[in-house]
Each structure stands twice: as structure tokens, then as C-alpha cells.
Amino acid sequence: DEVTIEMINGEVFLNGTIKVILADIQASNGVVHVIDGVLLPPADLQSIVEIAVATPELSTLVGALQAANLVDTLNGEGPFTVFAPTNAAFAALDAIPGGEALTEVLLYHVAAGKFTADDLLTRQIVTTVQGDEVTIEMIEGQVFLNEIIRVDIANIEASNGIIHVINGVLIPPSL
Structure with missing residues (x-):
């Protein structure tokens, strides 16, 4: 390794x-x-999809990824940074988009490259795989995306990237 x-x-x-x-x-x-830490071989880590599947609070995200045929993409080599909305975040939407709109929304939650929370705060803007940008800022000690979506759990290491669990669904400005 x-x-x-x-x-x-x-x-x-x-x-x-x-x-x-x-x-x-x-x-x-x-x-x-x-x-300041222990180096673990990548083989000990699960992929982004394996972590999502094993996390009950991300089951709606997993279903959406399956519906949009993006599971194989996020099982790829990467690295990827995934902003993973919780089931409650999806439930708060009036409706979960379907078809091409669902694919756009999901790809707006993925950035090419592996960005920790500190990396994101340093960069402050990340272009997603979907093509639109997400802004990152610290507000009263918490990390927010696009000013309103809070990062609840940061820096979940995966074999092919990193996951940040968020409390809302990011909607691309183009939708």
C-alpha cells in the first residue's frame, strides 16, 4: 500500500x-x-457506498443512488468527497426529485477529490461533479454548506474518499 x-x-x-x-x-x-494518529491500510476501510449501506440514517440516500444508477460510480476508485444527507433531510423535502433531476441533485453532493472539513474551510468553494459550486463556511463554530445546510458529522474516512453527513439536501442552483 x-x-x-x-x-x-x-x-x-x-x-x-x-x-x-x-x-x-x-x-x-x-x-x-x-x-498524531495511526495509519491504517486502505483495505481496512469500506467504500463510500459500503459505509452508506451500513448506516441506517443514510438509507434514503442509498435508495436514491440506486434509483439514479450511481452506486457503481461511487464504488469507483475516486477519491470522492460526498455530502451525505440523512433520511430526515430527504423527508424534509416537499418531494424527492426523480429522473434526470434526481441525478443532478445527487451529483451536486459529490466532489472529485478527498476534502476533509479543514480542507473545505480553507477552499471555501468546491465545484461538484454536477458542475455547480458549493460554498463552505464556519458559522458560530459549525460548518455550513451554501449557508443553510449544516455538516453534522465530518471526516468519515472511506477507502475511496471521505463522507460528511449533512442535515439537508443540497439543491443545485440550476434546478
């Missing part, structure tokens, strides 16, 4: 989330870097 190494805001991260807190400690047989 591979480990990605990247510089984010002047700090070094492994696999996008594990921070190097002490670097370049010389040892007699090499160099040691102290990190």
Missing part, C-alpha cells in the same frame, strides 16, 4: 489527515517522524 505525503498550510500530512508533529529525528538505523 502507498502513503501520500503532502504539505497543507505549512504542515506535513500523511494520507491527508495524519499530521507529522515531530520530523527528522535521527536514529542509528534511519530517521523517525512522529505522527
Whole structure:
């Protein structure tokens, strides 16, 4: 398995989330870097779809993904960032869109690339797979999408990306 190494805001991260807190400690047989978490092989993680299927509060999302034939897409290699509305979020809609509109709505919940909550707040705007943008901001200590949809659970790691559970359904401006 591979480990990605990247510089984010002047700090070094492994696999996008594990921070190097002490670097370049010389040892007699090499160099040691102290990190703030445990690196797990990707094989230990479930895919975005497997996590959604195993989460009862996301069953409406899973049904919508199946209806729009997007399960195989989100089981793909990715990485993807998925904003996953809860069952209650779908229930709050007057009606769940169907056909092409459903596909547009669902793809508006997916960004190409793996973005943690911190990444999203740094970027503040993410273009979705659907093509329209989602804005991200911190309001009174909570993360909001498009000013009104709150991120309830952030940074759920998947083998092919990351999931952020949200309390509303994002509707693309084009619909």
C-alpha cells in the first residue's frame, strides 16, 4: 500500500489527515517522524457506498443512488468527497426529485477529490461533479454548506474518499 505525503498550510500530512508533529529525528538505523494518529491500510476501510449501506440514517440516500444508477460510480476508485444527507433531510423535502433531476441533485453532493472539513474551510468553494459550486463556511463554530445546510458529522474516512453527513439536501442552483 502507498502513503501520500503532502504539505497543507505549512504542515506535513500523511494520507491527508495524519499530521507529522515531530520530523527528522535521527536514529542509528534511519530517521523517525512522529505522527498524531495511526495509519491504517486502505483495505481496512469500506467504500463510500459500503459505509452508506451500513448506516441506517443514510438509507434514503442509498435508495436514491440506486434509483439514479450511481452506486457503481461511487464504488469507483475516486477519491470522492460526498455530502451525505440523512433520511430526515430527504423527508424534509416537499418531494424527492426523480429522473434526470434526481441525478443532478445527487451529483451536486459529490466532489472529485478527498476534502476533509479543514480542507473545505480553507477552499471555501468546491465545484461538484454536477458542475455547480458549493460554498463552505464556519458559522458560530459549525460548518455550513451554501449557508443553510449544516455538516453534522465530518471526516468519515472511506477507502475511496471521505463522507460528511449533512442535515439537508443540497439543491443545485440550476434546478
